[in-house]
Amino acid sequence: MTGELNEELLALALEAAARAGALLRDGRPADLGVAATKSSPIDVVTEMDIAAEKLITGFIAGHRPDDGLLGEEGASVEGSSGVRWVIDPLDGTVNYLYGLPSWSVSIAAEMDGETVVGVVEAPLRGETYQAVLGGGAYVLPSSGSRVRVHCRPGPAFEQALVGTGFGYLTERRAAQAEVARSLLPRVRDIRRAGSAAIDLCDVGCGRLDAYYERGLNRWDFAAGALFAREAGALTGSRPGEPPSPELTVAAAPGFFEPLQRLLEELGAWHD
DSSP: OHHHHHHHHHHHHHHHHHHHHHHHHHHOOSSOOEEEEOSSTTSEEEHHHHHHHHHHHHHHHHHOTTSEEEETTSOEEOOSSSEEEEEEEEEOHHHHHHTOSOOEEEEEEEETTEEEEEEEEEGGGTEEEEEETTSOEEEEESSSOOEEOOOOOOOOGGGOEEEEOOOSSHHHHHHHHHHHHHHGGGSSEEEOOSOHHHHHHHHHHTSOSEEEESSOOHHHHHHHHHHHHHTTOEEESSTTOOSBTTBEEEEOTTTHHHHHHHHHHHTTTOO
């Protein structure tokens, strides 16, 4: 029954993400009116962001009315089925605002608190990333068949390409910049793409050796972290802890633990 349920949840997540991705891609207005702001003027929530969450939550509620919902733009339903959907309708809002391609729709389904399904839709990449707990990680190109993916083998530090991100508050950005400054000379290079969900999927696809960021919320990492794990990567926070707003780390085995220790040394979870 669990396998059948996971497949049902996956199908719903794929359809909801595809619909929201199409809405965002095709409906992006030239003047892109701003509906509201979050913690700072840099972090812009657009009208399209809110519309995408309404589309996703309405679609899911229409098929599974007893499920819980947690969305970045305010959706919060307790639910009674044991299933909760964790939704970021537009991860990479600043990229979207500026017309950059690295933005995505992230949808995860949890069963009794454990993520069992993750879907990340990246319309301008022409790719959808999907994972089911215990079932592997797959990329679906916009044309063609899905392909199973795996993370890279753990590299030496000096050969590692590491992704990261920065918060919106000045104090946090300054602290994160110091961590990146200390890390940069020790690795091959650092990338900052602007969508946590895509970065986590890139670890799973072998396009990054690792990714870390402080300040992510559950909707930012739930789907992408499952994808990375199902592709063979390890994910966590501080040693022995799962990904959290305090710190989210994903990396290939063999590189995860040394990176985690170094980030602890550098104070990556302190502002």
